[in-house]
Amino acid sequence: MHVATTYLRDPDNAYSSGFVYGRPDNATVRRAEAVLAALDGAAAAMLFGAGMAAATTAVMALPEPGHIVASQVMYWGFRDWLETEAPRYGHTVELVDTTDLSAVQAAVVPGRTRLVWIETPSNPLWTLTDIAGVAAIARAAGARLAVDSTVATPVFTRPLALGADLVMHSASKYLNGHSDVIAGSLATARPDDPWWTRIATLRARHGLILGPFEAWLLLRGLRTLDVRVRAQSEAAALLATWLSHHRSVERVLYPGLPQHPGHAIATRQMTGYGAMLSVQVNGGEAAAIATAAAVSLWKRATSLGGVESLIEHRASIEGPRSPCPTNLLRLSVGLEDPEDLYADLDRALTRSAP
Numbered sequence: 001m002h003v004a005t006t007y008l009r010d011p012d013n014a015y016s017s018g019f020v021y022g023r024p025d026n027a028t029v030r031r032a033e034a035v036l037a038a039l040d041g042a043a044a045a046m047l048f049g050a051g052m053a054a055a056t057t058a059v060m061a062l063p064e065p066g067h068i069v070a071s072q073v074m075y076w077g078f079r080d081w082l083e084t085e086a087p088r089y090g091h092t093v094e095l096v097d098t099t100d101l102s103a104v105q106a107a108v109v110p111g112r113t114r115l116v117w118i119e120t121p122s123n124p125l126w127t128l129t130d131i132a133g134v135a136a137i138a139r140a141a142g143a144r145l146a147v148d149s150t151v152a153t154p155v156f157t158r159p160l161a162l163g164a165d166l167v168m169h170s171a172s173k174y175l176n177g178h179s180d181v182i183a184g185s186l187a188t189a190r191p192d193d194p195w196w197t198r199i200a201t202l203r204a205r206h207g208l209i210l211g212p213f214e215a216w217l218l219l220r221g222l223r224t225l226d227v228r229v230r231a232q233s234e235a236a237a238l239l240a241t242w243l244s245h246h247r248s249v250e251r252v253l254y255p256g257l258p259q260h261p262g263h264a265i266a267t268r269q270m271t272g273y274g275a276m277l278s279v280q281v282n283g284g285e286a287a288a289i290a291t292a293a294a295v296s297l298w299k300r301a302t303s304l305g306g307v308e309s310l311i312e313h314r315a316s317i318e319g320p321r322s323p324c325p326t327n328l329l330r331l332s333v334g335l336e337d338p339e340d341l342y343a344d345l346d347r348a349l350t351r352s353a354p
Contacts, residue, residue: 001216002027024204028212032219033185036175039154039222040167042187044196046203047210047218051150051170054184056081057208058146058166059115061198065090066114069107071098073127074119074148075170076318082117098129099262101137110141119148121266123304124278124314124330125323126151126253128262131269135163144195150174150305155229156272160189173305174275176221177228181214228307228335232275235338239331240277242342248287248349250327253278275333276304278314283354285326289313292329294348297340304332309341 005022009015019025029047037045048054055078059068070082072095082093091114096107098118108116116138120129131147138145146166147159153174159167169175171183188196203209210218233256240254255266256273266273281288292300298311310332314324333341 001212003212023207023209026209026212026215029210029215032215035219035222036185037187040187041158041161043189044191045185045187046200047215048184048203048208049210050182051172051184052077053208054168054186057199057202058168058186059086060089061195061202062114063194067109067112068093068115068117069104069113070095070117071119071122071129072096073122073125073323075123076322098134099127101130101133104134105137108137108141108143113141113143116143116145121151121255121274121276123151124328126255126276126278128255128265130265131159131162131164139163151274151276152270153225153229155226156270156274160187162269171218172303174229175225176218177225177306178221179303179306179308181217183210183214183218229275230272231335232333233272236275236277236333237273238338239333239342243279243345246346246349248282248353249279250282251280278328278330280325280327281329281349285315287352287354288327288329290352291348294351295344297336297344307335309334309336
């Protein structure tokens, strides 16, 4: 772990070590970025102090103000930033149903749209967007495509191989996997792209780089990424199937279920369905909140992707502008035994049934 913030000059006034100062660069961060680039099939990757730092920097680095088309359903924090802060940089933002390619085609304006931002699967409804289809639309209009692939992870989806220009991860989630690092990442197939160069400049000038200790912890988590995510996804598939037959559950949202509206796209562009699902509880908001309060093995907390299983009433977090139904509970499946997880939910759902 390299924690130095400043580096010695050589007698000839050069920096043969390749490092000058810690704000734009760090050796431990570089090592973690190399691993992430390999995982995403990218030519280069950059780490940031948070997923929000990565996403907002990508927007701020666009060559000029313009039109942004983004998914209606996505992480609420970034959606809110796009609606309230991006216009301060001269952008107009249009939120559309990106699961519908015709809606994307209608929204994208050739010569005006600068960026299409999609999240797939989308949080917390787990809708699926056809990455290759949207990439073709964006490319034809002269726009760039960025994909938030936090939930899919590089284990199940590689957006750059499907035509995306940029892939983003909230590395706090599955990439780290232990709920002890806040981090974000961007990866590109074209490090010579002026957009990528501008992203690097803004990261350095705004002091957005990840710290070396956090990068070291992230590297630790990446060593078990594949086995963790696959085990969590298998458990989530079991829970989704079991819960879809539960008398107190109105609906289960999970891309791995054949009845999920995005199942065909998920099967085509993902090699697994992920470890996130949501359930809509019979009895409305009160029953959903009561269910979350009645669990014991599941942890009532925000975030996702860690080794512990988390449950959360999302509408309470996202507020009145949320597209999230009020009876929805978001479930992040960890590494506990799936039968134990189901038994805990079963008891809570039964106790809270109207």
